[in-house]
Amino acid sequence: MREKLAGKRLAYNPDLWYDMQCNNISIGEEALSVMTGQSTGGKLGIYIHIPFCYSKCAYCDFYSFVPKDPTIYERYTNALLSHMEYYKNAASQRTPDSVYIGGGTPTALPPEQLLRIIRGVRRIFHLTKNAEYTVEVNPATASYKDFLHMRRAGVNRISIGLQSANAEELKALSRIHTREEFAQCFQDARRAKIENISVDLMFGIPRQTQESLLWSIDYVTKLRPEHISLYNLKIEPGTPFYRLRHQLPLPDEDTEFDMYRSACAFLERRGYRQYEISNFAQPGKLCRHNLKYWNCEEYLGFGPSAHSYFNGTRFSFVPSILAYIRGIEHIDSDIGITASSEEIKGKARMGEYIMLKFRLSDGLPLGEFRRTFGSDFLELYGAKLPFYLKKGYMVRRGDNIALTHAGMFVSNYILSDILTFADLNAISPANQF
Numbered sequence: 001m002r003e004k005l006a007g008k009r010l011a012y013n014p015d016l017w018y019d020m021q022c023n024n025i026s027i028g029e030e031a032l033s034v035m036t037g038q039s040t041g042g043k044l045g046i047y048i049h050i051p052f053c054y055s056k057c058a059y060c061d062f063y064s065f066v067p068k069d070p071t072i073y074e075r076y077t078n079a080l081l082s083h084m085e086y087y088k089n090a091a092s093q094r095t096p097d098s099v100y101i102g103g104g105t106p107t108a109l110p111p112e113q114l115l116r117i118i119r120g121v122r123r124i125f126h127l128t129k130n131a132e133y134t135v136e137v138n139p140a141t142a143s144y145k146d147f148l149h150m151r152r153a154g155v156n157r158i159s160i161g162l163q164s165a166n167a168e169e170l171k172a173l174s175r176i177h178t179r180e181e182f183a184q185c186f187q188d189a190r191r192a193k194i195e196n197i198s199v200d201l202m203f204g205i206p207r208q209t210q211e212s213l214l215w216s217i218d219y220v221t222k223l224r225p226e227h228i229s230l231y232n233l234k235i236e237p238g239t240p241f242y243r244l245r246h247q248l249p250l251p252d253e254d255t256e257f258d259m260y261r262s263a264c265a266f267l268e269r270r271g272y273r274q275y276e277i278s279n280f281a282q283p284g285k286l287c288r289h290n291l292k293y294w295n296c297e298e299y300l301g302f303g304p305s306a307h308s309y310f311n312g313t314r315f316s317f318v319p320s321i322l323a324y325i326r327g328i329e330h331i332d333s334d335i336g337i338t339a340s341s342e343e344i345k346g347k348a349r350m351g352e353y354i355m356l357k358f359r360l361s362d363g364l365p366l367g368e369f370r371r372t373f374g375s376d377f378l379e380l381y382g383a384k385l386p387f388y389l390k391k392g393y394m395v396r397r398g399d400n401i402a403l404t405h406a407g408m409f410v411s412n413y414i415l416s417d418i419l420t421f422a423d424l425n426a427i428s429p430a431n432q433f
């Protein structure tokens, strides 16, 4: 079967959700109402994009850059805060219970600007008392003092982008930090009493082997972070890696599959339950913010290239910091900086629901599908399922149908096989694989 699917792996894309990244992964009342297009004052996630980096990694296609003019930090911070004020009333009917400050490298901002943003979000959106508040950190760009200030300003979760614990692999990725700097960063965060830490790792790095991947995972799990994300390196158009793609010594697809499968098993043995294609957590430490994306709940994104799903509409802002700042400085609505906007209804909503639910280890709940869409999933899409169930790519657990590890690795192929051409066309381009 694997042979049959070999070469059919449509870009396995854990970052399906653009620039972006709970304790309960079943869809709630609010999420259901969002799926049906009626807002009822449900929960809300806030995403803030910080598009600054110290240097540009060779594989990265996120909207981020190395600023030449330091006055941009202050201007950008002011623009972000004004933009959030603009949404204050619209969001006042919601309950913001998660914030994610990502990038880019949020800690590339001067500390005073980052703290202004952290406090600004809390002030403007009246977060719930136990809101999950995450800041992404590049190792070697944040100290104990930074973490202390962040925690005192309300941050309770840190996501550290290690990618690999192997020096050669870090060099191949053109990361600016070492494993030792990561270890220091991790200890500093712990010393500052950050009790929820996530670490990002990658597989499919040039010259990476299964052994070196497992070694990295072993190294990280010994530190006992609460959460681990494991992404597949993707070669994205427009990046230096893309230009070099024919020369890069990348692991072949079968090796990547073995890496993924063994990594999932290793992480489970170490107490990290896989709850999504690329995400693993200790009990109770699932990322509430990212689950909003996969559970079709509402979130507002601020900053150039940030995406939102709000009031039944998906929209995004221009991937240009100057256009974004000028737009906020000179107009009293954000229409001028909107890059895309699409109401999600009918087939598109159903298609997105299916694609997103199959990212989760719990899979698609058949009863919920019926209640939400008034149709039977098996009647609509069941024809090809017996094949995938029989071959071990899918599994039925009670009322849910889910992908297995093997199925997750080729999820894009399986979903494109199950969904019809019309379904795929109806799905917002941002959410297609």
Ligand code: SF4
Pocket (backbone or CB within 6 Å): 052, 053, 054, 055, 056, 057, 060, 061, 062, 064, 103, 104, 105, 138
């Ligand atoms: S640090 Fe992150 S956002 Fe910045 S260039 Fe590297 S991968 Fe991209």
